[in-house]
Amino acid sequence: MMAETAEEISRKPEIRKELQRATGEKRSEGVKARGRDKLWFLVHALVLAGCVAAYVILGWKLIALPQSTLGVVWRILRGTALIVIVLAIARAISVYALGRIEDPSTRFTLQRIMHLVVALGIAVIAISIIFVNWYAALAAFGVGSIIIGLAVQTPMKSFIAWIYILIRQPFRVGDRIQIGDATGDVIDVGYLDTTLWEFGGKYISGDHPSGRLIKFPNEKVLDEIVYNYSWPLFPYIWNEIKFYVAFNADLEFIASTMQKITEEELGQEMIARVQTFRDLLARTPVDELEVRERPRVIFRVNENTWLEAIVRYLVPPREAGRVKTRLIKKLLAALNTAPDKVMFPAGANR
Structure with a gap:
């Protein structure tokens, strides 16, 4: 099976989203309303126009009604118009905002949240229709909401954080x-x-x-x-293994041996896949030149008068422990074949 190219991987929704987030690019294709959505927008517009027309007719007293009945009808018309506006706004958000979200689970969850908000809004409007003094009803509703909010402050904060997790991921x-x-x-x-x-x-x-x-x-x-540790644009982490060697050890032999063993353990397929994600990083502000698909051996002076021979390599996070264990065994086996060149600390010098 051939490894996926950078272009093929970049078409995946989670990769495309991270590329857009990292580069600031906007999604090129727009969202269009379907025929069913257009029909609902038309229905909302007609109902709203009917409410406005009926409100004007009653205001001009073209239809004679008792004052008490007129007040109730006005409240019903006003409430119906507000409900239609809320439903139309919710439909527009669902089509033009949530429709742009590619992840189906995130889109479904946000739609549930929006439905909850719409239901609360309609409940407030219904209260304003039932009660004559709807300003007082809203004030009572607001005070009650504040009391409830203070009582469930921590759960509400966690719920808001849940929305943040869904959106910002x-x-x-x-x-x-x-x-x-x-x-x-x-x-x-x-x-x-x-x-x-x-x-x-x-x-x-x-x-x-x-x-x-x-x-x-x-x-x-x-x-x-x-x-x-699981960024879709680069699902790897750097890991390293270090050994202590003497200052007069054969550093060229140690470096070439550690490089060869590590490359053989990781495999060419892994190296090629890292190169593919490195190409993806080139499209972001990350400096991809610092991402080396092949292992790298470096030497560093240790405070205990020894040199540190370090091999640094890339590995998937969940395989880091297993790969390190296998590498330690193979590296020690290879380096111990030439103890005069490696010169590990021995006995009391460890």
């Missing part, structure tokens, strides 16, 4: 993240909280799952830094 289900002291793979993003499948943690080292679930309120996203 600091992480999605399946991403590997760190937020505060919690690290893990996102397995669920609910209305009020997010669930992680923890890796590492208190009882286990490395990148292996600990078996624990972590739940945190969504509001934490608004207050904490989120580290995401």
Whole structure:
């Protein structure tokens, strides 16, 4: 199977969205209303025009009605007109705003939120129709809302953060993240909280799952830094392995051996795939020249009078632990075949 090209990968919705976000490009194709949507817009316009016409006719007293009845009819017409306006605005948002969202789950969730807001708006309008003094009814509704809001302040903040997560997407289900002291793979993003499948943690080292679930309120996203290891434009992280060697070791031999073993372990397919994502990064403000698809060996002076031989390479986050374990075994086996060239610390010198 041939590896996907940068152009093919860039057509994927999540990749295209990240490219648009990183480069500031806007989606070129517009959103057009379907025939059914146009029909609803026409119906809303006709009903609104009918309400306005009836309101004018009653205002000019072309139809004689008792004053008490006239007041009720005016309130019904006014409420109907407001409901039609709310429904028309909701329909326009659904077609021209939410219709631009490519992710179906995000679009569906935002539509549910909009339906909730519309229902609350219609309820307020209905209260204004039922009560003669609708200003007082609205004031009472507002005071009640404030009291309820104060009582559920934390859940409301988490609900708002949930909307933020859906729109800005600091992480999605399946991403590997760190937020505060919690690290893990996102397995669920609910209305009020997010669930992680923890890796590492208190009882286990490395990148292996600990078996624990972590739940945190969504509001934490608004207050904490989120580290995401699963950026669609570059789903890799840098990892490195270091060994201590003597100053008079054969550095050329060590560098070539570590480079060769690491490239063989990663495989040409992995290197080619990193090159593909490197080409995608070239379309963003990220300096893709610093992204090397092949492993790199560097040397650094250590404070303990030894040199550090470091091989740095790219790896998918979920495979970092397994790849590092395999590499350590193979690197040690290869380097130990020439102890006079490598000159590892030995005995009391370790």
